[in-house]
Amino acid sequence: MKICVVGAGYVGLTSASVLADLGHTVSCVDTNIEKIRSLNRGEVPIYEPGLKEIISRNEENLTFSSEVIENIRNHPVILIAVGTPSLADGKTNLTYIYSVVDMIADALTDYKTIITKSTVPPGTNEKIYAKLLQKGVAPEQFAVVSNPEFLREGSALYDMLHADKIVVGMNKNDSKSLNIVKSLYKGIEAPYIVTTLSGAEMIKYTSNAFLATKISFINEIARICDKYEVNIDDVVRGISTDPRISPHFLNSGLGFGGSCFPKDVRSLEQSAIEKNITPIILQAIQSTNHSQIDYYIEKLITVFESLKGKTITVLGIAFKPNTDDTRESQAVYLIKKLSQLGCTINTYDPKATLPFLGESNIIQFPTLDQAVTDAECVIIATEWAEFLYLDWKKLKQLMKGNVILDARNCIDPLKAHEHGFQYVGVARS
Numbered sequence: 488m489k490i491c492v493v494g495a496g497y498v499g500l501t502s503a504s505v506l507a508d509l510g511h512t513v514s515c516v517d518t519n520i521e522k523i524r525s526l527n528r529g530e531v532p533i534y535e536p537g538l539k540e541i542i543s544r545n546e547e548n549l550t551f552s553s554e555v556i557e558n559i560r561n562h563p564v565i566l567i568a569v570g571t572p573s574l575a576d577g578k579t580n581l582t583y584i585y586s587v588v589d590m591i592a593d594a595l596t597d598y599k600t601i602i603t604k605s606t607v608p609p610g611t612n613e614k615i616y617a618k619l620l621q622k623g624v625a626p627e628q629f630a631v632v633s634n635p636e637f638l639r640e641g642s643a644l645y646d647m648l649h650a651d652k653i654v655v656g657m658n659k660n661d662s663k664s665l666n667i668v669k670s671l672y673k674g675i676e677a678p679y680i681v682t683t684l685s686g687a688e689m690i691k692y693t694s695n696a697f698l699a700t701k702i703s704f705i706n707e708i709a710r711i712c713d714k715y716e717v718n719i720d721d722v723v724r725g726i727s728t729d730p731r732i733s734p735h736f737l738n739s740g741l742g743f744g745g746s747c748f749p750k751d752v753r754s755l756e757q758s759a760i761e762k763n764i765t766p767i768i769l770q771a772i773q774s775t776n777h778s779q780i781d782y783y784i785e786k787l788i789t790v791f792e793s794l795k796g797k798t799i800t801v802l803g804i805a806f807k808p809n810t811d812d813t814r815e816s817q818a819v820y821l822i823k824k825l826s827q828l829g830c831t832i833n834t835y836d837p838k839a840t841l842p843f844l845g846e847s848n849i850i851q852f853p854t855l856d857q858a859v860t861d862a863e864c865v866i867i868a869t870e871w872a873e874f875l876y877l878d879w880k881k882l883k884q885l886m887k888g889n890v891i892l893d894a895r896n897c898i899d900p901l902k903a904h905e906h907g908f909q910y911v912g913v914a915r916s
């Protein structure tokens with residue numbers, strides 16, 4: 488099958504390379520000429536485990552181009568994977584989606600199956616369909632399919648290849664599109680969930696909102712446990728054998744970040760408000776998440792009284808391990824907050840770079856050892872593998888102080904105590 492993937496971001500690049508690996512001929516296009524140039528030089532603009540390797544082994548049937556309209560014209564299947572960021576009011580910015588729809592309308596000379604992979608609010612695929620009709624495209628010339636993506640950054644390829652479901656939203660009786668989607672993913676064993684266009688959109692938002700709910704819920708429980716001196720690990724162990732609860736997504740810590748949960752919860756909140764529904768739970772999830780950083784700062788203040796003038800090392804900049812993505816990273820928000828409180832912040836991340844420049848009290852170091860030297864306190868803000876088993880003896884020699892704030896519940900407090908550190912955590916000691 489000949490497929491044009493529009494957008495060379497996390498989802499576009501992962502989809503394009505997996506589809507090429509499944510034997511399709513794929514052209515991945517992006518309006519960002521620099522991104523396409525670097526891909527054509529063999530450089531992958533994002534860090535995602537295995538992505539560089541899968542792209543290079545599919546050289547023959549995976550091409551990259553910034554000629555978006557031309558490629559849309561020459562391919563019968565179009566997969567839209569452009570960004571859908573937040574607007575200032577929390578609604579979704581659909582400019583990129585509609586710019587692709589305009590390009591499709593301009594390029595359409597023969598039948599196209601238009602598949603939306605991007606996360607879009609309920610009703611958007613219906614609007615895409617209506618917009619194409621408005622632009623004079625005949626209904627028999629195209630089909631619109633909603634096929635949301637559920638991959639996680641850091642394990643994107645695995646997640647796509649081992650999907651727990653493939654969600655397909657379509658207009659009524661569109662068996663042609665369903666067959667096309669099935670041929671597209673031939674080789675991936677997963678149950679198909681077939682629904683309406685808006686049904687598929689809602690499945691995607693519900694999934695992210697539910698996962699975000701689990702995180703905020705356990706963070707709130709951890710705060711309560713903290714006050715009653717109960718270990719949060721014991722509580723999670725105690726509830727997670729119940730299959731109705733499951734052990735997943737119950738790791739309390741700094742809170743959720745990244746390019747999806749924050750913006751998607753905001754967007755779903757706005758979709759609800761638009762229909763006069765007050766989404767109390769969605770609002771509470773966000774409120775708990777926003778105050779997580781303050782809660783951790785309060786913990787530090789119980790140790791230091793004042794943070795002004797303290798030298799603090801923050802380990803981790805990315806919003807989670809195994810990615811260089813810093814979009815809405817809680818680690819970055821924490822660094823900014825510490826800076827406002829008058830600290831000197833030394834930081835280190837194996838892959839991510841600080842997304843801002845110019846503040847003389849915030850320095851990113853190329854190694855962990857350099858970053859922790861002379862620190863009065865080390866905070867683990869992202870649970871990268873190399874932070875899980877710290878060389879305690881060396882750390883003791885390099886640091887000026889002995890405080891470790893574990894903001895991801897990822898190290899063993901006993902080990903820290905054994906080596907003479909003061910372990911600080913929420914509902915962990």
Ligand SMILES: NC(=O)c1ccc[n+]([C@@H]2O[C@H](COP(=O)([O-])OP(=O)(O)OC[C@H]3O[C@@H](n4cnc5c(N)ncnc54)[C@H](O)[C@@H]3O)[C@@H](O)[C@H]2O)c1
Nearest residue numbers: 494495496497498517518519569570571583605606636640
């Ligand atoms: N990142 C994830 O883990 C993830 C997972 C599931 C779903 N999603 C959803 O998938 C979508 C894409 O997310 P992402 O993180 O891959 O985005 P991204 O920001 O990394 O990449 C989007 C790309 O689209 C390109 N683009 C914008 N307008 C274009 C146009 N008119 N023509 C061609 N290219 C254009 C941009 O230049 C950019 O390279 C979003 O809706 C997101 O919510 C993301």
Ligand SMILES: O=c1ccn([C@@H]2O[C@H](COP(=O)(O)OP(=O)(O)O[C@H]3O[C@H](CO)[C@@H](O)[C@H](O)[C@H]3O)[C@@H](O)[C@H]2O)c(=O)[nH]1
Nearest residue numbers: 636637638639640702736737738742743744745747806807
């Ligand atoms: O128990 C947990 C699990 C996650 N997180 C945090 O939650 C955020 C998101 O983590 P994760 O879901 O692993 O990463 P994403 O790559 O953002 O993936 C989410 O967002 C994608 C984009 O929509 C979806 O496709 C995925 O299914 C969904 O998991 C990160 O800040 C994590 O640190 C926690 O705090 N505790």
